[in-house]
Amino acid sequence: MALAPPRPKGPPLNALRAFEAAARLGSFAAAAEELSVTAGAISQHIKQIEGWAGTTLFVRRAQGVALTSAGRTLLAPLTLAFDNISDATSLLRTLSPKPTLNIATLPSIAQLWLQPRLAQVRAALGATSLSVYALETPPDMRRAPFDCSLFLQKPTGSTHETVLVQDSLLPVCAPSVAARLKAPQDLANETLLYDESWHDDWPIWTKAHGLSLPPSQDLARYSLYALAVADARAGFGVLMGHMPLVQNALDTGELVAPFNMPLTSDKALVLQLGQNVPQDLASLLTA
Structure with missing residues (x-):
């Protein structure tokens, strides 16, 4: 009767994936975001691989991590392997x-x-x-x-990419709010709405047009841009509009641009x- 002795085990696939992402992106935090896990989980996976291989793959520093010679050697074949797996998965679909x-x-x-x-x-x-x-x-x-x-x-x-619409920045608001805005300087008396992901929209636009906001400016920050658009339609303030996202509301008249002063974005x-x-x-x- 043939014997089936236990085979030596390699490192877990998830640990290899964690190393490849961290090495490719140069950051445990970035790898964690890409793989939807915590940075601590990435660190544990990499320690697991280092323990299995008996060698150090990353140098830990106060300002971040850097690949060792062994880590650099491992990165290219692992990246190719995971790319091939992704291609096969896409084909399977x-x-x-x-x-x-x-x-x-x-x-x-x-x-x-x-x-x-x-x-x-x-x-x-x-x-x-x-x-x-x-x-x-x-x-x-x-x-x-x-x-x-x-x-x-x-x-x-x-x-592999197509530019569908060029973005531009333009203040937009409800018609009732626009009625009391006679000049861009009147924005100082309004609540300015913005998305926290694009927190520099208002400073970029005002600087480009030679304007400035007073330190006491009333600002309202949103984590959902669609909610900021809804509040602008309801007359709660003036929103810094990203044209691809507010064009429909401008077309229907729910929002208007009180000043014809668009600023082409780099996005x-x-x-x-x-x-x-x-x-x-x-x-x-x-x-």
């Missing part, structure tokens, strides 16, 4: 009898820009199931199970496509 299209996007883009366009996209996709996932940061399209992403970001010039509404995605998706979204 295309073999499903019910194809799906998973879109990752900023919550405000999903609510204010994408939602009005979903019906026509679904109609064009036919039998393909469409799902939308709200994320705060763009995913790694090679690693995450998404087919495309929509974010306000600086274009990179990649062949744009960028569509990033993964593999096996309909190449006409950009035209469907902008039709």
Whole structure:
């Protein structure tokens, strides 16, 4: 009777994934964000690999971490391996009898820009199931199970991305609020609304137009841009509008621009496509 002695075990796959992410991104915190775990979990995974290999992969410093020679040697083949796994997973999804299209996007883009366009996209996709996932940061399209992403970001010039709409900053408010604004200086008497992720919107716009806000300026901060838009429509203040996100409200007259003083941003509404995605998706979204 043949014996089946226990085989030696390699390091856990999750530990290898944690090391690869931390090494590629140069940060335990960034790796934790990408993998949706804690920085402490990343640290434990890496200690586990170092214990298994009997060598140090990272040098821990007060200002962060740095790869050792062994860590640098390990990074390239692991990155290639996980990229290949991701490619195989993407291919596997295309073999499903019910194809799906998973879109990752900023919550405000999903609510204010994408939602009005979903019906026509679904109609064009036919039998393909469409799902939308709200994320705060763009995913790694090679690693995450998404087919495309929509974010306000600086274009990179990649062949996998399409600029759908150039962003620009412009104060917007309800018509009732606009009626009492005769000049940009009158903004000092209003509550200025902004999203905390774009906390420098008002300083950027005012500086570009040679204006300044008084230290006593009444400000209202939001973690959801769509809520800030809703409050602006209700007349609670003046919002620094990102044009792709407020254009619908401007078209309907719910919001107006009291001053024709737009400032072109360095950001744009960028569509990033993964593999096996309909190449006409950009035209469907902008039709």
